[in-house]
Amino acid sequence: MSGQVIVVDDEQAIREAVQQWLQLSGFEVRACAGATEALALVDRDYPGIVVSDVRMPGSDGLQLLDRLLALDRDLPVILVTGHGDVPMAVQALRQGAYDFIEKPFTPERLLDSVHRALEKRRLVCENRQLRQQAALKDRIEASLLGISKPMEQLRRQVLELAQTPVNVLIRGETGSGKECVARCLHDFGPRAGKPFVALNCAAIPESIFESELFGHESGAFTGAQQRRVGRIEHADGGTLFLDEVEGMPLAQQVKLLRVLQEKTLERLGSNKSIQVDLRVISAAKPDLQEEVRAGRFREDLLYRLNVAVLQIPPLRQRREDIPLLFEHFAQQAAERLGREAPPLTPGELAGLLGHDWPGNVRELINAAERHVLGLSSPAPQPAAGQSLAAQLEAFEAQCLRNALQRCRGNIAEVMALLQLPRRTLNEKMQRHGISRSDYLPAGGDDQA
Template sequence: MTGQVIVVDDEAAIREAAQQWLELSGFSVQACASAAEALTLIDADFPGVVISDVRMPGTDGLQLLSRIVDCDRDLPVIMITGHGDVPVAVQAMKQGAYDFIEKPFTPDRLLDTVRRALEKRQLVIDNRALRQQFAVRDGIAAQLLGVSRAMVRLRRQVLDLAGTSVNVLIRGETGAGKERVARCLHDFSERADKPFVALNCAAIPEHLFESELFGHESGAFTGAQNKRIGRIEHADGGTLFLDEVESLPLAQQVKLLRVLQEKTLERLGSNRSIRVDLRVISAVKPDLLDEVKAGRFREDLLYRLNVATLQIPPLRERREDIALLFEHFAEDAAQRHGRSLEPLTPAELADLLGQEWPGNVRELINAAERHALGLGGSLEDDVGQSLAQQMEAFEAQCLHSALLRCRGSILKTMELLQLPRRTLNEKMQRHGLQRSSYRPAGSSDED
């Protein structure tokens, strides 16, 4: 077994002997002559254990133990006490020490205690990592709703990319949720505590683009009475989200490319270079390669923006998510408006599942809002789908509702739907429903 060990003792002979024994057994050892020196090496993420003498000049072992417990009470500290110094050992254990060793001690006694302490520390670190994974998974599942295979894949891709700083291009139809995905890339990244700055490139008049993106100095042009910080500079340290980036004027594409290459910008009316650190996430509806071929978008900028691509599936391609999303948005709207929510009738549900939703999630939110307000009427006059397609969508929703109600328990779902296991498994596979999507975080796989 290997691991990191910090040895703290003011007596060089004991400190060096302990270090030699531990290193010969494969441990990575840092020896410190004082508590102050050791404290510079310890934080809540330290993956090893600490061995400390009790009696030391200045900050003694018990004081060091107290400081370590304040930092991380689960970090094992092994105390070295003098022969017969039982009261001090008892006090150390009450204070949170993992174990104590009396002088003189043998190498075997030291190594056995260190191995046990490291095993405990590794369990703590593994459990923390699992809890963090569950928290992140549950957090993004609440932001990017859906049980479809496409949404499970999208959430995984977002989390994978959030841990990097690469520029991302998001593709998707109108209303598909491109800004929500961009926001998740930011919120689940190390830049989360820095600004997320969004700019819709199609909403800015061309003559204002340079000032909007890069800022300007006072007097840079007529009407520029005060200095203005541009969107890029404001996003320093964080994320710049450029929605409908295909609308960016060619002149500004050149300047944005320079910022991405040199990581500096100049405000309009200034010759001073300002360093910026930012991640750029862009969103488009059309294929930017077509825009490049048409001469409306620079190829070199496309490659800078498109280090990684995320494709958001349209709502019509993940029909098993429609009812879940509708219920979520309708409940939210009902709560905001102080209304009691009426459940969907079977006809309304079939109507809901049969639509094409050209406006995607944005259109669905609008329909849910109307339903919550009790405006009534059919959700869509023209269903536009065959009976077989509507039946498939309805079956997928029934399976989804049952799995949700049974919290992913196959046995309970079989009983609720009165289906044999093989039939249930086949239907779940056909509709892309995965049991793990419905299981509570941390639950076992047993029904």
């Protein structure tokens, strides 16, 4: 089905005719003879819309409109009016009605309004879902936001690995959220109540790296005026997160390997062994196997760190998450800055979907903040050398992915939504390397 619609009209012949038109177009329709019957079907989570006549005995369409908007101010209500009711319908628009249709009307006029209203409702429900995810602090969806298949898979992997004691290596591009994933591995596991200690290996000067990681005793070196507990010792009982682990000096790699093997460490300037119990989560941008072959990383340490590997998908591989993520970050920025988040225009949304986001989520956050401040269009300019044809191809591919996601892989619904014949749709999917099976619900069959 393409969406849910409640039709309200006291005249049975009109009610049944409208119901039939909508059902033939693929909508799931509930027909009601009056306001009371319709109100029993609607709550704040109702995913569809309401089409109601204005002139009805008892509660008329305007009273029904008021009661529906009291339940949910964002519920689209389309009013059907006689010729003499047009001034009243215009007033109803000011009160929150989505649209009004004057009798007599064609099926095409009704279908156009229903399609637009359902699209608005879908976006409202998706945005609410995102806000609900963000509000549930004890659920992983609040930290790893997204509705795409790659994000669903990542959340599932994180939850599975969070319960194990194994060390994990996280692979991902700059700005893709490696520390966020590391934090989830800690927060959703048995060490959640213990310290989570993060260290960016590429940001620590080599001269103080050993002290930073292992700690030191007073007088261990010039300037060491008092004892200092290192990051490893501070993480005892919890999790040590080594970001950009490829930047760790070779000399310290040897010492870290010994800590992982023996579960003890010695502070710089001390011969006393200190027992430590920790889980190590590492993150790297380059392939560490390549770093091993280049002699910049120890192979034996790599085997200790990558007992399990998590790959974070770049934003360009989960473009269906971009509108939801952008809305979330824009809302956060608006609350922090004390401003309203301006709505996206269709052109701006197309720009978001067509951009490759080399800076990933970090770049998207920046774009959302600039959008709230009114400093620029939310999507940066396409990379130099990207032709118009290439940009159009990328946008077409994303439209196909969005339609398949929305229709849960149902090809007939995708054809209707995009108004494409089967052969054309198949050719476009093949050209863009899009597989319908990636969008089927779990356990779904392979019938079109």
